[in-house]
Amino acid sequence: NAGVMQNPRHLVRRRGQEARLRCSPVKGHSHVYWYRQLPEEGLKFMVYLQKENIIDESGMPKERFSAEFPKEGPSILRIQQVVRGDSAAYFCASSPPSDRGQRDTQYFGPGTRLTVL
């Protein structure tokens, strides 16, 4: 069983460029979560998606950040016009559908480390 896949693992962007982070959940999982981890801090929730729907985006910055989880393909976290403060590790997690129980348990990917120069 493949776990949560994230790519790229490392991403370097200059200020003003766009960053696109990809997440492929565990096969069969229909819930995806994105988190951001700043140095020496815990994970901060950004957004929760199900297939083709954003369920909770209360942790997303109001500007420049967007996320999607299309019917086919990986979930994408997109950051437009990156700034140095966007430098962080971004983690994706997935969980099974409601009817399979264990929706409380999230499986994390290895993260994408974004560096903005």
Place this chain on the structure above:
Amino acid sequence: AQSVTQLDSQVPVFEEAPVELRCNYSSSVSVYLFWYVQYPNQGLQLLLKYLSGSTLVKGINGFEAEFNKSQTSFHLRKPSVHISDTAEYFCAVSDSRGSGGSYIPTFGRGTSLIVHP
């Protein structure tokens, strides 16, 4: 709103010694509690979780935690640590009040466990 406090940012310990990593939470409803471990440059891995039932929870790698409702604590313990236990440990709490019945955890800032030979 729920919150998690990890009282120690760093815990140094000698190999084969016992260790306790402290976690306190606040929430006005029933909660689910988790401990995750993060090895350098990797994603989070679930160590153990408390959902209901017995307050003593056993996890992987010889770790256990005890849910204490009156003290709102969920401390992590291991009777004898190994060098390989050196990692960052995160306590998390969630309830089902999130959008769409989601279980979005709130993470503590993490405790760095450093095991010395």
